[in-house]
Amino acid sequence: MDALPVNGAAGPLPLYRARLAGGDILPDPAQALAVERLQDLWRRLTTYEPPTSGNGHHFLARLWPRRSAEDMVAPNGLYLVGEVGRGKSMLMDLFFSSVPLARKRRVHFDRFMQDVHARLHAAAALHQDPIPPLADALLTEAVLLCFDELEIGDVADALLLGRLFEALFARGVIMVATSNTFPDDLFKDRPGHDAFLPFIAVLKRHLDLLVIEGVRDWRRERLARMSIWNVPADRRARGVLDAAFAELADARPATRTLEVMGRRLIVRQAADGVARFSFSELCEQPLGPGDYLALAVHFPTVLLDAVPRLDAEHFDAARRFITLIDILYDHRVKLVASAAAQPDALYPEGEGAAAFRRTASRLIEMQTPEYLALPHLT
Numbered sequence: 001m002d003a004l005p006v007n008g009a010a011g012p013l014p015l016y017r018a019r020l021a022g023g024d025i026l027p028d029p030a031q032a033l034a035v036e037r038l039q040d041l042w043r044r045l046t047t048y049e050p051p052t053s054g055n056g057h058h059f060l061a062r063l064w065p066r067r068s069a070e071d072m073v074a075p076n077g078l079y080l081v082g083e084v085g086r087g088k089s090m091l092m093d094l095f096f097s098s099v100p101l102a103r104k105r106r107v108h109f110d111r112f113m114q115d116v117h118a119r120l121h122a123a124a125a126l127h128q129d130p131i132p133p134l135a136d137a138l139l140t141e142a143v144l145l146c147f148d149e150l151e152i153g154d155v156a157d158a159l160l161l162g163r164l165f166e167a168l169f170a171r172g173v174i175m176v177a178t179s180n181t182f183p184d185d186l187f188k189d190r191p192g193h194d195a196f197l198p199f200i201a202v203l204k205r206h207l208d209l210l211v212i213e214g215v216r217d218w219r220r221e222r223l224a225r226m227s228i229w230n231v232p233a234d235r236r237a238r239g240v241l242d243a244a245f246a247e248l249a250d251a252r253p254a255t256r257t258l259e260v261m262g263r264r265l266i267v268r269q270a271a272d273g274v275a276r277f278s279f280s281e282l283c284e285q286p287l288g289p290g291d292y293l294a295l296a297v298h299f300p301t302v303l304l305d306a307v308p309r310l311d312a313e314h315f316d317a318a319r320r321f322i323t324l325i326d327i328l329y330d331h332r333v334k335l336v337a338s339a340a341a342q343p344d345a346l347y348p349e350g351e352g353a354a355a356f357r358r359t360a361s362r363l364i365e366m367q368t369p370e371y372l373a374l375p376h377l378t
Helices: 012-021 029-045 056-063 088-098 109-124 131-141 155-170 193-206 218-224 235-248 279-283 289-298 312-330 353-365
Strands: 077-081 104-108 144-148 174-179 207-211 254-260 263-271 274-278 301-307 334-339
Touching: 012 029, 012 088, 029 077, 029 088, 029 174, 029 207, 077 088, 088 104, 088 144, 088 174, 104 109, 109 131, 109 144, 109 155, 109 254, 131 155, 155 174, 155 193, 174 207, 193 207, 218 235, 218 334, 235 274, 235 301, 235 334, 254 289, 263 289, 274 279, 279 301, 279 312, 289 312, 312 353
Parallel strands: 077 174, 077 207, 104 144, 144 174, 274 301, 301 334
Antiparallel strands: 254 263, 263 274
8 A cells, every 4th residue: 555654743844853953954934834835745645545557546436435535636746946056856855755655756857758758669669649558657656756857848848748747647646846947937938838838737737836935045055165176186076076966966966868959968967956077078078069058057056077287289178178167157157176276277388378367267266255156047
């Protein structure tokens, strides 16, 4: 059975209060309101009898005829929206960890979409309409789906998800999602936005909107306490960046895929608006301004390992690094890095050194409290 035990001492609220008492987090009125709403959903789940097949509640009613009608109706999920650094992922994870359902799944939305596309491709060979069997399969795996960083960048995905989510909700699945974007603003002012409207309507019908409007940006405050530029790029510096990723991202790292002008850019370590790369990944591969722009728009914080000393012999890598920093700077992306030298000593002489001086100046500015306090620009 998947039903939750009724336990008034359980749920995300006691976990949140324990973290407050332990000093792991500081009081935040917006977070306190959000966790109360999550606790209410948790309470609804203590009596909800989730379905076990695509037959939904009609099947369950035959097995448990004494259950009340309310117990057989799936409660609305929650759509947590707010700017980066408000603690949305942390709150969702407290909720997820407190729900002792056997059938639950917490996943980054980008990874979920990759899984859906792969399974649809396989199901299309067996079914004329692969959506119902896919929804049935997902139901057997999870009656609670928790999505981190729900964002849609493709019209075809919106059309697909409108049908798939409708099928999942009809089967009694409950969703909780975090996002930096209000539902009505998904894909706003972009060609094909009208195709998003049915998907947006499905979200708004089955997920209650919860806006987290905290005045404190916890990530910005954490950044202000960190070592931003770490020299040299040794084991100690790598440990600093490991710790920085763990502190800045409330979620576990996962692979993200960004669409850039019809091709895919793989981000191997990403979570909660934070991405991590090596210098080699970003500057010694055939990437260009479009790739760096996609990173700057999607990730308010970038961690960069092992920036080497630069020279004219390796000017292609140096040129990409200059472009990368220009774009990150323009979008107010926060950069935490390890390097072989301080910015003004990375490329001190030779052809290209003069062009690098502005980059060095920007790297120094990007470490200042004033820059760290600037909002991310998309």
